Amino acid sequence: MNNIDGNSPIGFFDSGIGGLTVVRSVTNLLPNENIVYFGDTARVPYGSKSNSTVIEYSMEAANFLLKKNIKLLVVACNTASSVALETLQNNLPIPVIGMIEPGSDYALHTSQNKIIGVIGTYSTINNRAYSTRLHILDPNAKVYEKACPLFVPFAEEGLVDHEALRLVAAEYLSELKSKGIDTLVLGCTHYPTLKKIIQNEIGPEVTLIDSGTPAANIVEDYLLEKGLKNSSHLPGTQEFFVSDVPAKFKEIAERFLGKVISNIHKIDLEELIIQR
Numbered sequence: 001m002n003n004i005d006g007n008s009p010i011g012f013f014d015s016g017i018g019g020l021t022v023v024r025s026v027t028n029l030l031p032n033e034n035i036v037y038f039g040d041t042a043r044v045p046y047g048s049k050s051n052s053t054v055i056e057y058s059m060e061a062a063n064f065l066l067k068k069n070i071k072l073l074v075v076a077c078n079t080a081s082s083v084a085l086e087t088l089q090n091n092l093p094i095p096v097i098g099m100i101e102p103g104s105d106y107a108l109h110t111s112q113n114k115i116i117g118v119i120g121t122y123s124t125i126n127n128r129a130y131s132t133r134l135h136i137l138d139p140n141a142k143v144y145e146k147a148c149p150l151f152v153p154f155a156e157e158g159l160v161d162h163e164a165l166r167l168v169a170a171e172y173l174s175e176l177k178s179k180g181i182d183t184l185v186l187g188c189t190h191y192p193t194l195k196k197i198i199q200n201e202i203g204p205e206v207t208l209i210d211s212g213t214p215a216a217n218i219v220e221d222y223l224l225e226k227g228l229k230n231s232s233h234l235p236g237t238q239e240f241f242v243s244d245v246p247a248k249f250k251e252i253a254e255r256f257l258g259k260v261i262s263n264i265h266k267i268d269l270e271e272l273i274i275q276r
C-alpha cells in the first residue's frame with residue numbers, strides 16, 4: 001500500500017449498480033473526492049447467496065480496491081454489510097463503513113411512532129441485520145421486515161417504471177401497509193432506484209430511508225477527523241470496474257448519476273479471486 005493522503009480515492013463496492021446510489025449521496029456531499037467503484041455484475045445477486053459466499057466475494061472486492069490505494073472502503077451493499085462487515089473491518093488496514101448502522105440510526109431518528117418497516121434481500125432480512133441494530137438503539141421499537149428479492153433484477157435492468165414492477169411491489173408491500181409503519185428502510189442499495197413505485201405503493205405518509213444519505217455523513221465525519229478530506233477544488237475523478245460486460249452498467253449508471261461515464265473497465269473474475 002502506498003502512502004494514503006487526501007487525494008487517495010474512496011473505494012465502493014456492490015454486487016452491481018446498487019452502490020451507485022451511495023456514490024451519488026457521497027459525491028453530492030463531497031464533490032472533490034476521487035472515487036473507485038467495483039460492481040460485481042458477473043455474480044449479482046448477492047442477496048440469495050450463503051453468508052460464506054458473500055464474505056468471500058466481499059473480501060475479493062475489498063482486496064481489488066485496496067490495490068487502488070483507497071483511503072476508506074464503503075461497503076455500498078446492505079447484503080455484504082449484513083454478513084461481511086466484521087470480517088472486512090478485522091482484516092483490512094483501512095476503515096470500512098457499512099450501510100446498516102447509518103440506515104438504522106437515521107430511520108429511528110426519522111420515525112415518530114417507532115413502527116418501522118425494513119425491506120431488503122433474503123440475506124439482509126434473514127440475518128435480521130436491521131432489526132438487531134434498531135432494537136439495540138430502541139428495544140421498544142416495532143420492526144417489520146420483508147425480503148423483496150425480485151426488486152434487484154428490475155433495478156439492474158433499469159425497469160424502474162415498469163407495470164410488472166408495480167405488481168411485484170404491491171404484492172411485497174401489502175402486509176407492511178397494514179402495520180402502521182411511518183418509516184420504511186430501503187435496506188438494499190438497489191432499491192432507491194425504484195423509489196417512485198415503492199413510495200406509490202406504500203403511501204405518501206411513509207418516509208423512505210435511503211442509507212446512502214447518512215452513510216455519506218459518516219464518510220465526511222471520518223475524513224475530517226483523520227485530516228483525509230480532499231482539499232482539491234476540482235471535481236473528483238470517478239473510475240468504475242465491473243466483472244461482466246459494462247454496456248448495461250454504463251447506460252444505467254449514466255442515467256442514475258446524471259452524467260456521461262467514460263472510464264468503465266471490465267475485469268476478469270480470475271483477477272479478483274484471491275489465490276489461496
Ligand code: DGL
Pocket residue numbers: 014015016018019044045046047048076077078079080121124152187188189190
Ligand atoms: N445492492 C445489494 C444490497 O444492498 C445487493 C443486491 C443483491 O445483489 O442481491 O443488498
